[in-house]
Amino acid sequence: MIVDGDNLIVSCDEAQDEIEELYDFIKPRLEYIDSITVETDVKLASSLLLQLLVSIKKSKPSMQITVLDGGVHESKFYGTMHWSHL
């Protein structure tokens, strides 16, 4: 996880304990973060990351999250990824 101003950069291969760190970090700072960039050039290590990102989006719909915005994401590992209930 890298904090770059009001943008947060996370990688898809974050393990569950790293995702927990992200969860702990972001929860009290939600209003200060405007966007989250998800690096998708690696395989997804845990689907926990995606559900956390969705939860963040549901808490703050204006949050820009690269992988989720657009409703569909093209992944070289997982084909066309469709999200519902964002």
Add this chain to the structure above:
Amino acid sequence: MSDKKARLRAIFVEEAGEIIEDLDLKIINFEETPDDKDILNDIFRGIHTLKGSANSFGFTRLGEYVHHFEDVLDYYRTDGTEISKDVIDLFLDSVDVVKEMLQLEIDESDGFPEKYDDTLSSIRDIISNKDTNVAEVENTIDLSDEFSNESFDSVDSTVVIGVDESYLLAQCQNGEKLYKVELLFEDDSFTRGLDHANFLNILGQNGRVLSTSWDFTNVPSLEAFEFRKNYIRNILIYIASSEPIEELQDIFEFTEEQEWTLVEIEQGDKKEKIVAVEAPKESKEEEVIEKKEIKEEKQEEAKDEVKEEVKKTQPTKRSFVKIDTEKLDDLFDSVGELVISQNFLMENEAVKQLEDVDLKRNLETLYKITRLIQTRVMGLRMVPIRDTFEKMKRVVRDVNKKTGKDADLILSGEDTEIDKTMIDKLADPLIHVIRNALDHGLESDKEQRIKAGKSIKGKVHLKAYHQGGNIVIEVKDDGRGIDPEKILTKAMERGLVTEVEGANLTDKQIFQFIMHAGFSTAEKVTDLSGRGVGLDVVKSFLETMRGKVEINSKMGEGSSFKIMLPLTLAIIDGMLVRTSGEIMIIPTLSIVESFRPLKNSIHTAKGEGEYVKLRDELLPIVRLNHILGISDERVEISEATLVSVENKNGKFAILVDELIGRQQVVVKSLGKALAGIKEVTGGAVLGNGDIALILNVDELHTDMV
């Protein structure tokens, strides 16, 4: 781009076009019945489908915009906020952007539509307003219900969005099979060491993951979020793999049976087949029986749901097949040949003299069946005019908005069927006529309407009906009417008619001047009409479609434009006539009457040609053999037959040797060599094998009558 990809892209473009075409109408209908939330949900579904497909085909700019449009639609359908006129405007503008964006994507052009920034900014304003009230906007509508009757797919309670199985099947290569895997992990799956990502990655090692659909319905906001609790209701994975199904089943060896399903998708699979769940592994007998029962129960429920969905989506048992219109045209041509061959047979002298009663009866039956086939094949090209009419609602709404006028569009005869070729080309001219009616026809001042005893709201009637074997499309307004004096003055100024000629013209003939290119009496040119271009579009359309227009108007009461079109372009109803031994066909749509003139009704004006007086009218005579260069023969007019016809310039009489009879003929285009002859529009093969030319009445007499 591979052929397959290009074909799929073409299918997407066509289907996207159909979805977008419907959006305008649905939005207008929703404005008329704002309580009908089904319409709003329908609009949402269309946009949602478009989003998924657009992104799949790499139309990312379209996908991105549609995503925002979907957000705002979702906001209104879930929030229940009243939708104002401004929001309807925004929806309609967004549809315009989607239309233009699709075209830009198809053309692979850079740039964005004109209204892109404005609409996006308005959408964002609405959404940001929603963000500030996020607590109130808890999603209460279950999307799985919304999408349960999506055309794409449906499995149990799974939400499957934007997945087109036929597209995925087409992506399978070299013996790969398409499998559908559903992961339905329990709340505690993460603590049990089950992570969807692991299974996805292992599946990826056994094939190519083509698509995944994640259902995040149950994911709460951060406040209620419990870390390590699984909120992902299900994931639907499509994988192309060369492995047998058993190999893939082994991946789930250590999971509970109810936590996954795996099926192979084959071409032509139906919903019922997809909901069938594999019972993959051996397990403890009792447990298996119990689980099987649960599963069977679930399956039954799912099947019931599917049946219910099928009922919803198929209100009647009618089914439809999409056919390329070119194939229909080919079929029509073949049937045309069949009819011609049939005519040969019936006209054959030997056949006519047949004495065998049975054979004669059989031939008669063959004739009837051939005609029946012809009628039915013709029917395949006929589609109701409803969709084109409904599109005009948007036109009226836009013009009302721009001009500040208030008019209702009243439709009738929407079920009237018309040739598909004509319908495709009818929308543009119709838009021009309706715009003219609203912009110039209706009074700008409401006081004027009240003074004239009319309702404040203007009325434009758009109706379609059959008349004498033709289709009539009539646009009638209750506005101020057209001033014939004003038209005539303008026509004289432009040199279209002399003062002397003008004095003899009827109002109907005078009104025809407004169809001339660039002719306009509008005092001010608006961006809607007034340049005299619009009705020129109508004129070109009528020329192509072999139709005609009749304009009627009464000052202070309103005007009507009657567009008369043949039933179909492939067949023409014509009068067969003979001149100097050649058979010609005059389209009956242009014929007023035929008669044999009396000697004293014929007049010759030196240098001006020959005329015949028919009742109170003096009609110029056109000698067909002369004008077509068939012969110089000059028959006595009183011994010939005259066919009174009418074109855009008025009435005139065609001189022919004899009338043969009325007949429907299959129109054949002329080769390049004859294409330059403007007096003929096509040819037809007659029963005896002779070729007859079809006359272009518009070009036989071009001087103003």
